[in-house]
Amino acid sequence: MLPISQLDESSNSPLYRQLYLKIKQLIESRQLAKGDRLPATRELAGQLGLNRTTVSAAYELLESEGLITGHVGRGSFVAESISKRTQLNWSDVLDPATQSQAAPASTPLASFSSSRPSELLFPLEEFRASCKEVIQSAEAQTILQLGSPSGYAPLRRYLLEAARAESLARDTDDILITSGCQQTVDLLQRTLARNGETVLLEDPVYLGVRHVFERGGSRLIGVPVSDQGLDLEALERILTRERPKLLVVTPNFQNPTGATLPLASRKALLRITQAAGVIVVENDIYGPLAYEGDSFAPLKRLDETGDTVLLRSFSKLAFPGLRVGWVIGPRPLIEKLTEAKQWSDLHTDQLSQAVLLRFAESGRLEQHRQKMLMAGRERLHAVLAACEKYLPQGTSFTRPRGGMSLWVRLPGGLDAGELLPRAEREGVTYLPGKYFAVSHPQPNSLRISFAGMTPDQIRSGVAILGRIFQNELERMRAHSPLIEAPAMV
Amino acid sequence: MLPISQLDESSNSPLYRQLYLKIKQLIESRQLAKGDRLPATRELAGQLGLNRTTVSAAYELLESEGLITGHVGRGSFVAESISKRTQLNWSDVLDPATQSQAAPASTPLASFSSSRPSELLFPLEEFRASCKEVIQSAEAQTILQLGSPSGYAPLRRYLLEAARAESLARDTDDILITSGCQQTVDLLQRTLARNGETVLLEDPVYLGVRHVFERGGSRLIGVPVSDQGLDLEALERILTRERPKLLVVTPNFQNPTGATLPLASRKALLRITQAAGVIVVENDIYGPLAYEGDSFAPLKRLDETGDTVLLRSFSKLAFPGLRVGWVIGPRPLIEKLTEAKQWSDLHTDQLSQAVLLRFAESGRLEQHRQKMLMAGRERLHAVLAACEKYLPQGTSFTRPRGGMSLWVRLPGGLDAGELLPRAEREGVTYLPGKYFAVSHPQPNSLRISFAGMTPDQIRSGVAILGRIFQNELERMRAHSPLIEAPAMV
Numbered sequence: 006m007l008p009i010s011q012l013d014e015s016s017n018s019p020l021y022r023q024l025y026l027k028i029k030q031l032i033e034s035r036q037l038a039k040g041d042r043l044p045a046t047r048e049l050a051g052q053l054g055l056n057r058t059t060v061s062a063a064y065e066l067l068e069s070e071g072l073i074t075g076h077v078g079r080g081s082f083v084a085e086s087i088s089k090r091t092q093l094n095w096s097d098v099l100d101p102a103t104q105s106q107a108a109p110a111s112t113p114l115a116s117f118s119s120s121r122p123s124e125l126l127f128p129l130e131e132f133r134a135s136c137k138e139v140i141q142s143a144e145a146q147t148i149l150q151l152g153s154p155s156g157y158a159p160l161r162r163y164l165l166e167a168a169r170a171e172s173l174a175r176d177t178d179d180i181l182i183t184s185g186c187q188q189t190v191d192l193l194q195r196t197l198a199r200n201g202e203t204v205l206l207e208d209p210v211y212l213g214v215r216h217v218f219e220r221g222g223s224r225l226i227g228v229p230v231s232d233q234g235l236d237l238e239a240l241e242r243i244l245t246r247e248r249p250k251l252l253v254v255t256p257n258f259q260n261p262t263g264a265t266l267p268l269a270s271r272k273a274l275l276r277i278t279q280a281a282g283v284i285v286v287e288n289d290i291y292g293p294l295a296y297e298g299d300s301f302a303p304l305k306r307l308d309e310t311g312d313t314v315l316l317r318s319f320s321k322l323a324f325p326g327l328r329v330g331w332v333i334g335p336r337p338l339i340e341k342l343t344e345a346k347q348w349s350d351l352h353t354d355q356l357s358q359a360v361l362l363r364f365a366e367s368g369r370l371e372q373h374r375q376k377m378l379m380a381g382r383e384r385l386h387a388v389l390a391a392c393e394k395y396l397p398q399g400t401s402f403t404r405p406r407g408g409m410s411l412w413v414r415l416p417g418g419l420d421a422g423e424l425l426p427r428a429e430r431e432g433v434t435y436l437p438g439k440y441f442a443v444s445h446p447q448p449n450s451l452r453i454s455f456a457g458m459t460p461d462q463i464r465s466g467v468a469i470l471g472r473i474f475q476n477e478l479e480r481m482r483a484h485s486p487l488i489e490a491p492a493m494v
Numbered sequence: 495m496l497p498i499s500q501l502d503e504s505s506n507s508p509l510y511r512q513l514y515l516k517i518k519q520l521i522e523s524r525q526l527a528k529g530d531r532l533p534a535t536r537e538l539a540g541q542l543g544l545n546r547t548t549v550s551a552a553y554e555l556l557e558s559e560g561l562i563t564g565h566v567g568r569g570s571f572v573a574e575s576i577s578k579r580t581q582l583n584w585s586d587v588l589d590p591a592t593q594s595q596a597a598p599a600s601t602p603l604a605s606f607s608s609s610r611p612s613e614l615l616f617p618l619e620e621f622r623a624s625c626k627e628v629i630q631s632a633e634a635q636t637i638l639q640l641g642s643p644s645g646y647a648p649l650r651r652y653l654l655e656a657a658r659a660e661s662l663a664r665d666t667d668d669i670l671i672t673s674g675c676q677q678t679v680d681l682l683q684r685t686l687a688r689n690g691e692t693v694l695l696e697d698p699v700y701l702g703v704r705h706v707f708e709r710g711g712s713r714l715i716g717v718p719v720s721d722q723g724l725d726l727e728a729l730e731r732i733l734t735r736e737r738p739k740l741l742v743v744t745p746n747f748q749n750p751t752g753a754t755l756p757l758a759s760r761k762a763l764l765r766i767t768q769a770a771g772v773i774v775v776e777n778d779i780y781g782p783l784a785y786e787g788d789s790f791a792p793l794k795r796l797d798e799t800g801d802t803v804l805l806r807s808f809s810k811l812a813f814p815g816l817r818v819g820w821v822i823g824p825r826p827l828i829e830k831l832t833e834a835k836q837w838s839d840l841h842t843d844q845l846s847q848a849v850l851l852r853f854a855e856s857g858r859l860e861q862h863r864q865k866m867l868m869a870g871r872e873r874l875h876a877v878l879a880a881c882e883k884y885l886p887q888g889t890s891f892t893r894p895r896g897g898m899s900l901w902v903r904l905p906g907g908l909d910a911g912e913l914l915p916r917a918e919r920e921g922v923t924y925l926p927g928k929y930f931a932v933s934h935p936q937p938n939s940l941r942i943s944f945a946g947m948t949p950d951q952i953r954s955g956v957a958i959l960g961r962i963f964q965n966e967l968e969r970m971r972a973h974s975p976l977i978e979a980p981a982m983v
Binding site: 066068119121127129132133137140146147148152183191195213216220268272282284300306310320325326327328329335345348350352354355356360 | 554555557558559560561582608610613616618621622625626629630634635636637638639640641672673674676677680684702705706709757760761771773788789790791795796799801809813814815816817818824834837838839840841842843844845846849
């Protein structure tokens with residue numbers, strides 16, 4: 006006899022379902038073992054004072070779930086164990102060559118390690134207003150329905166018109182909305198460099214760009230970046246012996262160095278790449294964050310051939326948690342990218358596209374940008390002053406005029422990767438240079454991303470780093486063998 | 495002298511900016527040609543009654559934008575044309591082998607061609623309430639900040655606990671939130687089948703699944719699908735000669751056929767694939783939409799090895815415009831998928847993740863599902879009755895018990911692809927079988943997706959199709975040569 010108590014006739018749950026749950030519990034608690042025979046429906050109905058069809062319904066449900074099996078004429082049995090079957094060895098199945106160490110710890114709260122705006126600066130009320138306007142509108146129904154791989158049409162129109170007004174899109178150009186700039190780079194790799202092509206990247210470069218091309222099997226060549234942006238002489242030297250398919254370049258406030266390419270170099274870069282038939286991908290996600298002085302013309306505007314591919318995004322300026330970016334380029338390329346986009350994820354989330362459109366066209370984005378510029382300027386001054394004051398003599402660092410990061414080179418053989426754990430123990434994080442290397446590792450370097458912190462946090466953080474680096478320098482000097490002048494003979 | 499009128503001193507726009515705009519206009523309208531020399535700053539200042547620094551500021555801005563170039567001691571010139579530079583030939587640059595015909599026209603309004611819910615059924619008020627609760631909450635700031643590649647933690651917890659309660663996740667499983675099921679399939683291809691592996695797909699299969707593996711360079715083998723789901727005998731035959739890496743299968747209401755795999759076949763499928771070491775990817779996005787009878791246990795629950803990879807999504811049940819899906823599988827696999835996700839698009843949009851979590855945990859999703867089940871049942875009955883009534887004799891079609899689509903096979907050599915333009919002229923669309931073929935084209939077949947239309951639309955639409963197909967059959971019969979019995983000799 007099954008150890009089942011009376012069912013509850015007053016419950017909202019139907020009797021067959023109550024019975025089903027009780028038997029399921031017996032199976033799961035192993036009071037009913039695999040292979041055990043269940044009582045005949047008539048028998049159990051009698052025991053519990055139920056209609057026989059109630060018991061049948063419970064058995065059917067158990068069977069449909071694979072918990073019991075019925076054999077005509079023999080009755081129902083608890084499903085047989087299939088536990089002898091072997092589990093896959095997932096480490097064997099997953100290509101060991103692609104197994105990698107864990108990604109860098111994701112964005113600690115107070116740190117120099119993430120190139121993102123501070124959430125304290127988010128214009129929450131303006132976001133809420135934009136969101137409410139969108140969801141109350143008649144458009145809401147359309148937004149919730151399946152959309153187009155190209156992007157939410159009103160946002161595409163808005164961004165393309167804005168780009169045309171800034172001379173950043175020609176008649177031969179089109180636009181694709183993506184789920185942020187990381188996806189744009191991924192789609193470009195999948196469309197332009199899927200067959201092991203050679204790709205030129207800035208060196209150092211944002212690790213997300215390197216990862217995309219590395220994973221996609223491209224052959225990477227790093228073009229050094231100095232305080233004045235991409236080293237064009239190095240680029241020309243490389244182009245005498247290589248036939249790269251494309252160059253990804255960040256003329257404004259490059260991640261990780263913060264460097265900006267001067268106007269004359271922009272023109273020279275276009276001349277050089279056009280002569281060599283290299284596609285130029287201009288990553289301009291930091292462009293709108295110019296804290297000091299005027300911005301230079303984007304490559305996309307300077308390039309009269311119209312071939313430059315321009316990447317922009319809302320993430321650095323507004324809300325990184327809403328994943329919306331875009332790419333402007335020649336129509337045949339945008340068509341191929343759109344196809345790749347469709348099979349990657351059908352289309353970008355439409356709620357965020359609509360909310361960001363509302364945020365932008367209402368003027369709230371530009372208002373917010375002005376506040377971001379003030380805050381950014383203050384943070385930039387704080388970090389430059391703190392680096393000047395606290396970092397050991399012999400340290401050099403870039404002096405960005407916008408963006409979110411600067412690049413520090415430590416003196417005397419210090420290794421920024423080795424020193425990181427000490428900094429972390431004191432609550433300060435940064436990303437060591439090794440994460441950004443393409444062809445030229447710079448173990449003495451680190452990226453300081455200052456935009457996410459307050460000026461006070463910046464000062465205390467850099468002070469701690471300065472002390473750690475200084476201590477290590479002194480320790481190394483104390484332990485280095487004395488070099489005595491040999492006797493003159 | 496430049497044709498520039500007086501500037502407006504009372505305007506909000508600074509004088510240097512007004513001047514900059516006027517000169518820019520002259521350049522753009524070609525009143526100033528490339529190479530033209532601009533007046534010296536002193537000269538223009540005198541002409542317009544301005545301070546000389548105002549003119550300098552305007553010139554600097556023009557120069558920073560690349561519109562003019564300054565030469566010390568010689569003055570400023572309108573930037574030289576670089577129009578002689580050649581444009582890239584984008585058709586050459588883009589690999590011709592990957593150039594494809596345009597994607598099928600995107601989702602006409604009243605049609606049988608899209609497997610998606612009707613927007614008339616969207617619970618707009620419940621969506622608005624969920625959205626407002628999210629944006630008003632203290633969590634809003636976190637949601638707007640950069641998130642984790644794994645997904646929004648509260649949503650991950652909620653879905654994983656729900657899966658555990660349904661015996662769909664073991665202790666060895668983990669979860670990754672994706673930007674919808676299309677992305678999940680893409681990440682699986684990139685993680686498990688990036689090196690030309692053999693992949694088994696249902697035949698016919700949803701074109702988005704086929705495209706992902708095809709574009710990723712996999713070797714595809716189609717396993718036929720009948721009314722009773724995947725043909726297991728065919729599967730076993732294939733496995734005697736092939737060593738596929740994985741099988742993607744949709745046991746519930748398969749797209750495009752609507753077929754459901756019976757319980758016994760599910761168990762057999764697990765036995766067969768486990769013996770052959772084939773990874774099973776269970777696409778269950780239609781599972782919650784069972785209109786008739788109980789659902790069978792998912793493979794993920796039946797599989798005691800825990801190796802089955804389960805795909806689910808909010809898109810078919812709630813709002814397809816919000817792109818959120820998830821995958822549950824063994825932890826080592828989820829780790830690799832998460833890494834692939836990070837470099838694909840950093841993470842899934844957090845606003846939609848949070849809104850869908852609120853929609854689900856408030857009970858609104860389940861309430862809405864109940865309404866969707868009623869509506870789906872009504873539409874399913876309508877489409878089955880209409881097919882029975884209007885399609886020509888000899889037509890066969892599947893009889894799904896849930897989901898969004900059924901599969902029609904036309905008699906007498908009709909070609910569904912050839913007949914589509916006629917249907918479109920009468921305002922009815924569907925997708926011909928050819929879009930879904932893997933190894934076995936079925937030109938006489940078509941998919942009818944009924945979920946997005948009202949029962950009335952379904953009846954009129956199928957009636958039109960029936961008439962078109964019938965007419966064509968009669969036309970073909972009238973033109974086929976008479977086969978006369980030869981004289982007996």
